[in-house]
Amino acid sequence: MNAVLRISPLFDVQAPLARDWTTRERMQVVARFGAGEAARRASAGIGDRSFLHRTGVKGAGAAAWLNAQGIDTPAQPNSFLQLADGTLVARLGLTEYLIEDAPGGTRTAALMAQPPGERVYPVPRFDAALELTGTQIPELLRQTCAFDFSTLAAPALVMTSMVGVGVTALTLDSADGPVVRLWCDGTWGGYLWLTLVEVAGDLGGGAVGVEA
Amino acid sequence: MKLMTCPVNGTRPVSEFVYWGEIRPMPDPDTCSDDEWAAYVFNRNGAPGVKKEWWCHTPSNTWFIAERDTEKDFVLRTYLYGDDR
Incomplete structure (x- = not known):
């Protein structure tokens, strides 16, 4: 592995x-x-x-979809928060988010395994x-x-x-x-x-x- | 250093921005004259004065409108599209 x-x-x-x-x-x-x-x-x-896993989501439904997956989202654009497990959640615009795992984290893999909800668009990050x-x-x-x-x-x-x-x-x-x-x-x-x-x-x- | 104020990200050096030309409202091609249409397609207004222009803050890809006096190179105000009130 x-x-x-x-x-x-x-x-x-x-x-x-x-x-x-x-x-x-x-x-x-x-x-x-x-x-x-x-x-x-x-x-x-x-x-x-x-090397840290990261992914992005955008769209009018992105915040609600992330919240439903157990990921809090920052209240303001151009701000970020760090979840208890170290995952970084950055809000890059009104409806765009960047999620980066802590070392060894599996949040983004779990996110990407979910079908995106309505008005939620995955943004691959390289x-x-x-x-x-x-x-x-x-x-x-x-x-x-x-x-x-x-x-x-x-x-x-x-x-x-x-x-x-x-x-x-x-x-x-x-x-x-x-x-x-x-x-x-x-x-x-x-x-x-x-x-x-x-x-x-x-x-x-x-x-x-x-x-x- | 020249400065430009992005309505979202604040005042930054102008090197963070790109200029995308004057805002030129399109005449209705069904009702305008041929001269009006030809002027819209081919002619640009090079006379200095206060103009509305498209600008973009490239790190955040924020498009906005700047009202700029092109004679004095002075930015009067900047705002997002639709916020012109």
């Missing part, structure tokens, strides 16, 4: 830098990028979270998903994006342009401090990841694997 069935949209740009590989959620992902990962992660770590951690992340964001992330606090999310790529961004609290999550179109993911890793390199950070 651990066969690799998916590869990350970032695979091509990560492969030359990767040291060890592993499999998460049946996606081949980089476990470690080499020495100094803990320091990079504490400063400005750029992690790949594309995003590149990044996770930014560390004390230098505010500086990294100031250098790469015109949006003032100091004004962004849960439950708000923002859709903006970062190094020219349209991204959806939100901040989460964690034991290690605030974490910025980014989603962008998978075909732009390699460019976004490489650019952020290069900028993070100037700040003492860089790429980190899932086992860092």
Whole structure:
């Protein structure tokens, strides 16, 4: 049950830098990028979270359908909430939602196994998903994006342009401090990841694997 | 940095937006004259002045209307389609 069935949209740009590989959620992902990962992660770590299962639904009946499946939905557009099991539910518009499983979660698989209800339209998602951690992340964001992330606090999310790529961004609290999550179109993911890793390199950070 | 205000997402740099041209109401092809129809199809108004234009905030794909003074390059107001009251 651990066969690799998916590869990350970032695979091509990560492969030359990767040291060890592993499999998460049946996606081949980089476990470690080499020495100094803990320091990079504490400063400005750029992690790949594309392996998490996610799906989208949209349509006038989407909110009611999600609620019937036991998934709460945010009250406002451009906001998100986190369910008790860690599942992220983001409201991207009046009637559009993005659901992302926590590691090991099965919510989206259960959702997609259901027939969509009336006026509910599944939206397959092939995003590149990044996770930014560390004390230098505010500086990294100031250098790469015109949006003032100091004004962004849960439950708000923002859709903006970062190094020219349209991204959806939100901040989460964690034991290690605030974490910025980014989603962008998978075909732009390699460019976004490489650019952020290069900028993070100037700040003492860089790429980190899932086992860092 | 030029700024544009999206009615949904707020004020952002203009690099997050695309411009999609002036709003040009289509005359009724059944009742208008040939000259009116030809003017609608072929002619564009390049004279500077206050114009209603389509703009799109690309990260969120929000289409909206901006009233812009193209002589002074000054945005008077922006609103979603149907909110013109």
